[in-house]
Amino acid sequence: MFEGAAVEIDEGLGDPSEMTLNMGPQHPSTHGVFRLILQLDGETVVGVRPVMGYLHRSTEKLGEARTYVMGVVLTDRLDYLAPMSNNWAYALAVEKLANLEVPERAEYIRVIVTELNRIASHQVAIGTFGADVGTWFTPLVYAFREREEILDLFGLCAGVRMNPSYIRFGGVARDLTPEFLEKARRFIDKMPGKIDEYESLLTRNEIFLGRTKNIGMLPPELAKEYSVTGPIARASGIGYDVRRAEPYGVYDRFDWEAPIQYNGDAYDRYLVRIAEMRESVKIVRQALRDLPDGEFRGRQPKTLRPPKGEAYARIESPKGELGFYLISDGSTSPYRFKVRAPSFINLTVLSQLTIGHKIADAVVILGSFDIVMGEVDR
Amino acid sequence: MADEREQQTPGTSETVPDATQLDPGEAPSGSTPSGELRSVDQSPAPVDEGSEAGKAAVATDLSEIGEVRQRTTDKTSETESRAAHASEAARGVAGTDMDDETAAVAERSEPEAAQESRPGATPAGVASPDNPQPTPPAPTRQVQADAPAESSMAGGKPAGAAATATAARPAAPAAGARPAGAAAGAKPAAPAKPGAPAAAPPKPPEPDPDELPALEEIAPDLTWERRHGYVEMKIPREKLLPMAQRLKTLGYDYLSAITGVDWRDRLEMLYHLYSFDYVAHPGCIVLRVDLPPEPNPICPSLTPIWWGAEFQEREVYDLMGVIFVGHPDLRRILTEDNFPGHPLRKDWTFDYEYVLVRHLRHGAEGQAGPPNGEEGYRRV
Numbered sequence: 001m002f003e004g005a006a007v008e009i010d011e012g013l014g015d016p017s018e019m020t021l022n023m024g025p026q027h028p029s030t031h032g033v034f035r036l037i038l039q040l041d042g043e044t045v046v047g048v049r050p051v052m053g054y055l056h057r058s059t060e061k062l063g064e065a066r067t068y069v070m071g072v073v074l075t076d077r078l079d080y081l082a083p084m085s086n087n088w089a090y091a092l093a094v095e096k097l098a099n100l101e102v103p104e105r106a107e108y109i110r111v112i113v114t115e116l117n118r119i120a121s122h123q124v125a126i127g128t129f130g131a132d133v134g135t136w137f138t139p140l141v142y143a144f145r146e147r148e149e150i151l152d153l154f155g156l157c158a159g160v161r162m163n164p165s166y167i168r169f170g171g172v173a174r175d176l177t178p179e180f181l182e183k184a185r186r187f188i189d190k191m192p193g194k195i196d197e198y199e200s201l202l203t204r205n206e207i208f209l210g211r212t213k214n215i216g217m218l219p220p221e222l223a224k225e226y227s228v229t230g231p232i233a234r235a236s237g238i239g240y241d242v243r244r245a246e247p248y249g250v251y252d253r254f255d256w257e258a259p260i261q262y263n264g265d266a267y268d269r270y271l272v273r274i275a276e277m278r279e280s281v282k283i284v285r286q287a288l289r290d291l292p293d294g295e296f297r298g299r300q301p302k303t304l305r306p307p308k309g310e311a312y313a314r315i316e317s318p319k320g321e322l323g324f325y326l327i328s329d330g331s332t333s334p335y336r337f338k339v340r341a342p343s344f345i346n347l348t349v350l351s352q353l354t355i356g357h358k359i360a361d362a363v364v365i366l367g368s369f370d371i372v373m374g375e376v377d378r
Numbered sequence: 379m380a381d382e383r384e385q386q387t388p389g390t391s392e393t394v395p396d397a398t399q400l401d402p403g404e405a406p407s408g409s410t411p412s413g414e415l416r417s418v419d420q421s422p423a424p425v426d427e428g429s430e431a432g433k434a435a436v437a438t439d440l441s442e443i444g445e446v447r448q449r450t451t452d453k454t455s456e457t458e459s460r461a462a463h464a465s466e467a468a469r470g471v472a473g474t475d476m477d478d479e480t481a482a483v484a485e486r487s488e489p490e491a492a493q494e495s496r497p498g499a500t501p502a503g504v505a506s507p508d509n510p511q512p513t514p515p516a517p518t519r520q521v522q523a524d525a526p527a528e529s530s531m532a533g534g535k536p537a538g539a540a541a542t543a544t545a546a547r548p549a550a551p552a553a554g555a556r557p558a559g560a561a562a563g564a565k566p567a568a569p570a571k572p573g574a575p576a577a578a579p580p581k582p583p584e585p586d587p588d589e590l591p592a593l594e595e596i597a598p599d600l601t602w603e604r605r606h607g608y609v610e611m612k613i614p615r616e617k618l619l620p621m622a623q624r625l626k627t628l629g630y631d632y633l634s635a636i637t638g639v640d641w642r643d644r645l646e647m648l649y650h651l652y653s654f655d656y657v658a659h660p661g662c663i664v665l666r667v668d669l670p671p672e673p674n675p676i677c678p679s680l681t682p683i684w685w686g687a688e689f690q691e692r693e694v695y696d697l698m699g700v701i702f703v704g705h706p707d708l709r710r711i712l713t714e715d716n717f718p719g720h721p722l723r724k725d726w727t728f729d730y731e732y733v734l735v736r737h738l739r740h741g742a743e744g745q746a747g748p749p750n751g752e753e754g755y756r757r758v
Contacts (some may be wrong), residue, residue: 053712060697061721096606224654227633227686238654240632245656311606312635312650312664325637325648340635340650348689377712 017041021359025054029132029363032373036362043358048351052344055377063337068094068169068304071337075324076163078339079375081124084110084117084154085317087167092248092313093324094169098306103295106171107250111287112184113157113166114315115280119191120150121318122231122273122280123198125370129270130202132367133211139201146194149187156180169304171297185288191281199274212267216353216365219264226349230320230342231272232369236264242316254286266368273370276318305332319343319370339378343371596620608650610664618649618667619678625651626683629659633680636690638698640724645669645700647677669700679704697722 024035033054039047059078063071071094075086088110095102102110124147127140151161157180158164158173166173202208218228223236233240241258243251259275261268306328314323320342327336346369354362593611594600602611613621622633630651637648647667653659669675679702680687691702692711699720702708710717719726 053710053714056712058721224631225685227684240654240656245652245660246662309605312608312662314634321634323635323650325635325650327639336637336639338635338637344689344693345686348686352685 018046023362025051029367031128031366031371032376034366034371034373034376036366038354038359038362040359043360045354045357045359045362048354048362050347050350052347052373052376055373057378059378060337060339064334067332068306068334071334072165072168073163075339076165077374078341078378079121079317079319079322079343079372080162081372082117082121082318083163083165084114084167085121085315085322087165088114088249089313089315089317089322089324091167091169092315093311093326094304094306096311096313097309097326097328098169098304100170100300101298102170103298104250105175105292105294106296106298108287108291109157109172109176109296110167111249111251111254112176112284112291113154113172115284115287116150116153116184118280118318119277119284120147121370122277123147123150125273125318126198126202126270129266129364129367129370130208132363133208135202135205135208139198142194142197142201146187146191149183153180153184153187156183168297170300171295173297175296176291181288181291184284188281188285188288192278195274195277195281202270203274209267211361211364212270212368213265214263215266215357215361216368217263217265218349218353222349222352223264226345226352228320228346228349230316230318230346231269231276232320232346234259235261235268235272237262242314242321246314248313248315250287251283253290254283256283256286266364269368269370303332305330314340317342319372319375320346339375341375341378343369343373343375344378347371347376593621593624596624605664608662608664610666612666612668615667615669615677618647618665619680619683621665622649622651622680622683625663625665629653629655630663631655633684633686634662636680636687636694638694638700638722640698640722642671642724644671645675645698647694647700649680674699674701676701676703678702679708681705696720699723 019040021038021040022035023038024030025033027035030036035051035054037047037049037051038045039049057077059074063074066074071090072087075090076083078086094100123143127137127143130139131137154164154166155161157176158166164173218232218236220233220236220238223233223238228236228238229240229242237260239258239260242248244258256279257275259272259279261271308328308330310325310327312323312325314321316322321340322342323340325336325338325340326334329335350366350369353365357365590600590602597613597617600611600613602609604610611621630653632652632654634650634652635648637650639646639648645668647665647669649665649667651663651665652661667677669677677700679691681691681702682704688705688707689711691700691705692708694700695702695705695708696710696712696717697720709715713721
């Protein structure tokens with residue numbers, strides 16, 4: 001398991017007893033256009049080569065060609081299941097670069113929408129993960145039921161349900177309406193019960209346990225070697241959360257925990273995501289309670305020309321540490337626009353985890369990683 | 379932002395004068411006076427900077443640097459005179475500044491004294507060399523005065539910030555009123571500190587990174603600065619692997635991001651290192667490595683130390699064209715295998731034009747059939 005980083009696969013020319021199988025790029029369990037070239041000995045995976053790039057849209061190059069404000073739209077499309085996180089990370093980097101102030105109300109609004117988005121992202125992760133392990137689509141439909149409400153909330157605050165471009169430099173695009181606040185409070189009140197429903201479908205499910213327990217074990221040392229972050233790392237006993245390690249926004253004002261599990265298998269990743277949804281509910285409830293009055297957007301220059309310099313900002317997105325590295329040359333568009341995409345870097349360890357498992361478990365392991373190809377390929 | 383950029387040249391007392399000689403040596407090869415700016419090799423050059431300066435900056439080993447110095451000795455007289463002029467000016471400023479410092483030291487409060495005791499505990503190589511060598515930072519200020527446009531990346535605008543940095547104690551962004559005196563007090567014998575101009579807001583001292591002594595064993599002439607709270611270290615490329623290995627053993631075991639930057643006159647690799655134990659090591663260390671502006675510059679791969687570097691380095695190779703020596707599987711990862719060039723390079727051009735599919739199928743006026751035998755696009 002620890003032999004090395006690379007997996008050499010001899011496509012079709014190796015051991016005659018082995019078979020090369022293309023899983024993807026068009027495959028329901030690859031969560032997008034992701035391709036795995038599996039080298040199989042019987043049903044056992046002996047080699048994995050991930051192939052990506054089918055969704056490459058040259059986001060970094062486009063970011064250099066567009067102005068800073070236009071870049072917000074690009075970030076929506078990275079992790080399209082958690083656009084608020086992307087918006088925030090990018091806005092943080094630009095605010096560092098241009099020394100923009102963020103009003104307190106905007107900080108709270110950011111926390112509210114981002115944690116709602118974390119719930120929505122984990123709902124997709126858990127629902128599709130259930131589909132991967134063979135629960136068919138019942139958990140998915142349950143999860144999407146509440147996700148719809150979150151997206152409707154985004155429609156209320158940002159005007160659109162997906163790709164909201166809501167968090168802008170120095171604040172947010174629009175203020176929260178009383179209608180949003182009321183609906184959000186109602187949603188938050190009922191959400192713990194809904195999470196219990198998801199758990200009643202999966203957590204003690206015999207088949208689910210059999211499919212996920214001790215599958216894709218990721219020891220903490222290996223996770224550190226591979227720079228794994230997010231729920232995957234926390235399921236391996238690494239208590240690393242950027243909200244704690246380098247607090248941004250107003251996260252230090254809320255009472256919440258970073259859930260952690262120690263077994264490091266696919267089941268623990270599921271448990272961490274469930275627990276994170278509960279923690280997000282707690283954070284949103286406190287943020288809604290403490291939401292101050294005031295401006296929702298700070299004063300900004302009409303044309304944003306940050307001074308020459310560089311800034312790296314990172315946040316804890318639902319997938320892991322999401323970072324933006326921006327270099328300004330004093331013009332209206334960034335000189336360098338780099339995205340540190342958590343899904344992409346978490347995928348590095350996939351081959352190591354998959355080798356030795358059965359091919360059906362490879363699907364489970366990939367599902368437990370919760371990748372979003374928009375972010376992997378950028 | 380510019381006022382947060384500080385720099386320091388720690389090292390033994392022999393290395394510091396060496397560094398001062400190096401700078402004029404590098405300077406004439408560049409067309410700008412910023413060549414003698416110590417921070418030229420730490421701060422990314424502005425886009426419009428002369429390419430020669432970049433070449434000098436990426437001289438990768440000491441012998442090369444020595445050659446550069448030899449080649450340019452005939453030009454050093456000019457820069458020396460400029461440096462002398464600069465140091466004179468600095469002393470002039472420092473003379474007026476000393477009064478402020480002493481006053482500040484006099485009214486130093488107890489917590490500041492406690493803060494001061496910590497830098498005192500750092501090895502002599504860290505704190506001391508700046509006292510006998512007050513001149514090296516001086517040209518920096520002069521250059522900034524001469525050519526603020528060139529040095530704007532190095533804190534040119536509120537020139538006081540960089541000047542505070544010349545006091546060798548990196549200062550925190552949040553400025554307090556008096557603690558600059560504490561910085562001066564940390565070096566009790568500072569005779570001619572080329573201190574900040576009186577107008578500059580004094581800043582509280584920022585302690586050295588604790589890892590500095592261990593790192594200086596590897597790279598004696600290590601220069602570092604603090605930017606947005608992150609410690610950025612400029613290291614030559616042959617020091618990258620030992621430095622990364624040492625930092626990993628020191629606790630910076632989380633390689634977060636690998637970034638390639640094309641500065642047109644050079645390429646630069648950035649490695650953001652954090653610690654999973656964020657209580658013990660809350661900071662971030664950014665290793666910056668300059669690469670020559672070749673189509674495919676060579677850089678050591680970090681995969682022997684962090685296997686997680688594999689995909690990130692493949693991405694940098696794909697988009698920037700950097701060849702990582704020691705990488706187990708260096709192939710393109712995001713673009714297709716036969717993609718022309720490396721798209722994030724600034725000189726990469728998009729030399730394709732789209733052809734409508736129906737033109738390919740049915741032919742169009744002036745465009746019959748699939749041009750060049752390629753699918754979907756044709757070369758202009």
